[in-house]
Amino acid sequence: MTDIEKTRSPEVENAEKSVAPIAGADAALQFLRREEVDGTIVNIDEKTLVRKIDWMVMPLMFACYILQYLDKTLINYANVMGLKKDTGTTASQFSYLALAFYVSYCVFEIPQGYLMQRFPTAKYLGLQVILWGICVTMNCACKNFASLVALRVLLGCFESAVAPSLILVTGMWYKKSEQPFRIGIWYLGTGCGTIVGALFSYGFQHYNGKAFRSWQIMFLVCGIVTIAAGICVVLFLPDNPMTSRLSHDEKIFAIERLRENKTGVENKTFKVKQAIECIMSPNTWIISLFTASSNVSNGAISSYQATIIKGLGYTSKQTALLSIPSGGVSIVSILAGTFVAGRTNSRALNSCALTIPSIIGGALMAFLPESAGAGKLVGNYMTNTGGAALPLMYSLAAANYAGHTKKITINAILLMSFCVGNIIGPLTFQPDGKNPPEYIPAKIAIMATGAVAVVAALVLVTLLWRENRKRDKEEAAMGGYDHVVDSEFMDKTDKENKEFRYSY
Numbered sequence: 195m196t197d198i199e200k201t202r203s204p205e206v207e208n209a210e211k212s213v214a215p216i217a218g219a220d221a222a223l224q225f226l227r228r229e230e231v232d233g234t235i236v237n238i239d240e241k242t243l244v245r246k247i248d249w250m251v252m253p254l255m256f257a258c259y260i261l262q263y264l265d266k267t268l269i270n271y272a273n274v275m276g277l278k279k280d281t282g283t284t285a286s287q288f289s290y291l292a293l294a295f296y297v298s299y300c301v302f303e304i305p306q307g308y309l310m311q312r313f314p315t316a317k318y319l320g321l322q323v324i325l326w327g328i329c330v331t332m333n334c335a336c337k338n339f340a341s342l343v344a345l346r347v348l349l350g351c352f353e354s355a356v357a358p359s360l361i362l363v364t365g366m367w368y369k370k371s372e373q374p375f376r377i378g379i380w381y382l383g384t385g386c387g388t389i390v391g392a393l394f395s396y397g398f399q400h401y402n403g404k405a406f407r408s409w410q411i412m413f414l415v416c417g418i419v420t421i422a423a424g425i426c427v428v429l430f431l432p433d434n435p436m437t438s439r440l441s442h443d444e445k446i447f448a449i450e451r452l453r454e455n456k457t458g459v460e461n462k463t464f465k466v467k468q469a470i471e472c473i474m475s476p477n478t479w480i481i482s483l484f485t486a487s488s489n490v491s492n493g494a495i496s497s498y499q500a501t502i503i504k505g506l507g508y509t510s511k512q513t514a515l516l517s518i519p520s521g522g523v524s525i526v527s528i529l530a531g532t533f534v535a536g537r538t539n540s541r542a543l544n545s546c547a548l549t550i551p552s553i554i555g556g557a558l559m560a561f562l563p564e565s566a567g568a569g570k571l572v573g574n575y576m577t578n579t580g581g582a583a584l585p586l587m588y589s590l591a592a593a594n595y596a597g598h599t600k601k602i603t604i605n606a607i608l609l610m611s612f613c614v615g616n617i618i619g620p621l622t623f624q625p626d627g628k629n630p631p632e633y634i635p636a637k638i639a640i641m642a643t644g645a646v647a648v649v650a651a652l653v654l655v656t657l658l659w660r661e662n663r664k665r666d667k668e669e670a671a672m673g674g675y676d677h678v679v680d681s682e683f684m685d686k687t688d689k690e691n692k693e694f695r696y697s698y
Contacts, residue, residue, distance in 0.1 A: 220598070222449045222459035223683035225436045229446060238447040243440075247367050247448065250439065252379055254423075254431045255360050258323055259383030261420045262356045264391050265330045266295060266349060268416060269342075270499060271395035271517075272333075272409035274510045280407055283339045292620040294343045298350030300613035306355045307606040310362070311464055311598065316431040319359040323424030326352035331417025334410035357588065357612075358605035365592045365601065366434050366459050369452065370697060371536055374589040378532025381585035385524030385578075388517060396514035434460045453682040456694050461598035461685045468599035468687055475689075477594070478604060480654045482611040484545065485587050488647035489615025490622070491552050491640040492581040502559070502574055506567045516571065520578045527551075527582035532589070541590045542651045542658075542698050545583035549647050552580030556640030577640060583647070584612065593697040594658070597687035615643070658698035665692060 269277070269291055278288055310318050329349045336342050360380055368376050394416070398408040406414075432438035435448040436459075449459060472478055499520060504513040527548055535544045558573025587608060595604045622636035669675055675693055678684070688694040 219680075220458040220461050220683040220685045221434065221436060222452075223680055226446065226449060226680075226683070229442065238443060240447070240451065243444055243447060244368075244372070246440070246444070248376075251363060251367060251431060252376065254427050255363060255380040256383055257423045258319065258356055258427060259360065259380045260387045260390070261323070261383070261416075261423055262326070262353045263384045263387035264394075265326060265416060265420055266353060267387065267391055268330070268333075268394075268413060269346070270501075271391055271514065272412065273501065274504055274513055275395060275399060275409040275412070276407060277409050280409075281336055281338055281342060283342065287339045287343075289620050291342060291346050293617055294346040295350040296613045296616045298347040299354045300350075300610045300617070302351045302354045303358070303606040303610045303613070307358055307602045308464060310355060310359055311462060311602050314433040314437075315359055315362055315366075315460075316433045317428055319355060319363075320424050320426075320428030320431065322352045322355040322359075323427055324421050325424075327417050327420030327422075327424055329417075330413055330420055333413035333417070334406070354609065357609055358602070361588050361592050361605050362460075362601065363431075364588075365455070365457060366452075367448065370455050370593045371539065373592050374532040374535040374541060374586060377585045377589045377592070378528045381532075381582075381588070382525055382528055384581060385521040385528060388521030388524060388578075390521075392514045392517040392521070395517075396511055399511055399514065449683075455593070456682050456686075456688075456691055457593070457596040457601065458598055458683055458685050463599075464602075465597070465599040465685075468597045469603045471597075471687055471689055472595065472600045472603040472607070477654065477657060478607060480650050480657070481587060481590065481604075482607055484647045484650040484654065485584065485608055485611035486614040486618075487643040487650065488545070488549055488552075488580050488583050489612050490619045490643040491556065491577045492584070492616060492619065499574065503571065506570060519575050523575045523578040524582060527579040528585060531582050532585055535586055535589065539697050541586040541593070542655045545586045546648050546651045548579045548583040548586075549644050549651075552577045553641050553644035553648075555579070556637045556644065560634050560637035560641070580640075580644060580647075590697065595688060596691060596694060597685055600687050618643075655698045658696040662695050665695065668692070 273288060277283065278285070283291075306322075326349050329345050329352065333342070333345055336345065361377070364373055364376050364380075394412055398412045401408045401411055403411075435445055438445065438448075440448060452459065499517055503516050504510065508516060531544045531548050535541045538544075555573040555576025555578075558576065559570050562569045562573070591604045591608055592601070595601045618639075619636075622639040669692070677693065681691060681693070688696070
């Protein structure tokens with residue numbers, strides 16, 4: 195059994211039980227001041243509680259992420275199922291479909307971040323899932339490029355809420371050491387989405403009805419599933435520990451165990467000062483550079499993987515099946531990277547380790563002779579390790595940014611950077627001239643941007659290590675900091691709280 199003793203300041207002990215809301219403080223602190231009983235000890239088995247939390251939030255978060263990845267990449271599978279021919283879409287226009295999605299995704303990150311802070315997080319997320327499910331369903335009625343691009347813009351708008359919401363939810367429930375693997379679990383949706391999408395494509399290609407094309411049925415089924423998942427998120431995913439289905443004591447324990455994070459749980463007040471602090475931090479832009487550069491390969495492969503494989507001489511059905519190992523590589527990379535990061539507290543270095551195979555994969559695709567089709571296929575699979583670095587950046591942001599508005603801001607910047615990489619990626623695949631089917635410039639771009647990402651990660655590690663060392667020296671010189679009781683839930687930023695130490 196694990197014991198957590200309530201630590202109360204003298205002012206709080208002398209206050210009335212019905213303490214008024216604390217101006218600017220975290221919602222968790224207001225809950226603790228209102229609900230805790232002075233002098234009591236809550237006896238809860240922490241491992242049992244964490245398992246209960248896992249079953250309460252992880253399946254729904256995984257469902258959201260696998261569906262957002264599957265739904266945005268269905269266009270990739272539909273491309274080899276006859277979508278371009280049926281809608282009169284040219285090769286150049288098709289490349290703009292991926293661009294339209296990520297541009298709208300990027301543009302809507304800032305308003306989405308603001309709205310998800312103002313409204314109950316889980317309910318807002320569930321609504322966005324339902325809305326993009328409707329967009330996916332409507333793809334089955336598209337007859338031309340204009341209708342396709344309009345739905346891609348709306349899809350990017352609604353899906354832009356997913357990753358920031360899931361990062362916030364993870365930070366509300368888990369300790370820093372627990373976050374990388376939990377983020378990795380729901381981020382497995384990328385690899386699993388690749389596998390499910392490939393199997394869907396292969397299965398639906400056997401449909402030969404006259405009323406609908408196979409790709410139309412695929413969009414219809416996936417859209418209905420997404421809408422159902424969104425309804426489940428609204429009904430069953432708790433907005434925060436304070437309003438969850440846990441018992442009273444479990445709620446208190448779930449909050450108290452997060453003190454060591456020093457990042458708070460939730461605050462509904464948007465604080466401009468925190469947003470500016472985030473924007474002015476050099477760490478923010480180094481993380482942004484890493485995320486953008488490492489996701490060029492992700493954008494390129496997620497949109498053009500089926501095209502690349504088919505260009506090696508395979509049929510459409512064979513292409514669908516040969517896309518499955520990419521999902522397997524992604525799953526193994528994510529599990530390995532996040533597990534090691536959680537055990538060693540080394541998120542950025544693990545990101546480097548995952549990016550290097552992606553660089554090698556780009557080299558194999560670009561420079562192996564045309565006769566080495568198997569080697570090029572292996573290189574294509576290896577590029578999927580680069581995308582596995584993203585959950586580690588999510589985890590780094592969750593662990594290193596304190597203050598709710600500051601967390602919202604870094605999440606928005608992080609996802610906007612993700613969009614930039616995914617916008618650049620498809621644009622490297624120019625359908626004109628001598629580029630197809632080899633697309634050598636695109637494969638070289640994967641190598642170059644991967645190298646930039648590795649350098650950015652190493653610079654970030656250096657800066658965070660130096661800042662921790664500086665704070666340790668200051669603390670030693672002062673003979674230790676005077677700890678302010680409940681400062682962990684005062685919605686202070688990592689810069690304001692000198693007791694805060696960065697993970698890297």
